[in-house]
Amino acid sequence: EVQLLESGGGLVQPGGSLRLSCAASGFTFSSYAMNWVRQAPGKGLEWVSAISGSAGSTYYADSVKGRFTVSRDNSKNTLFLQMNSLRAEDTALYYCAKGGDYNSVPDFWGQGTLVTVSA
């Protein structure tokens, strides 16, 4: 059974940093791209970042480029999102999502971790 468990969210001041983690199990982690997707309170979904299975390629939304860094540790089946220079508009529930077969759309999502950026 695929499981994704996010952690690391919390309250942070504008300009601060947080590191999110996503512990994966139930599939061959290194074989799949992984994604971060966020959802601001009462809003729609926004794709944030993705990383290939080998970690050789990373991708970012324009809204976070230069501030967020995605990485993964395939030996520990864990995905990370380092978030720096946080802004109020980064407040959201952050989901990690497993890429689908043949690089298709994400097929399984964790339950999310809440990031609140406020003074």
Place this chain on the structure above:
Amino acid sequence: AIQMTQSPSSLSASVGDRVTITCRTSQGIGNDLGWYQQKPGKAPKLLIYAVSSLQSGVPSRFSGSGSGTDFTLTISSLQPEDFATYFCLQDYIYPRTFGQGTKVEIK
């Protein structure tokens, strides 16, 4: 970035109704589109991938179609558990982009 225009933003329907949601992209995306269902307080659930392929375990009343820049999610006979918000997602190029969502409410 590819722009996604999803419509309608909300709709009211009755149990048993046929429901259609559309997603229009700003450029062609081949068959690189999926549909998700999200219920309040829950993570999104994949329904359809590659435009028309039904994800394992998803009821056959859900179907997807389309090509080029116009895509459709159809629920053939709406059930009580289908009242939720639906999103489309393109995975043709990065950055990935979602539609704005369609909230399906009880009439």
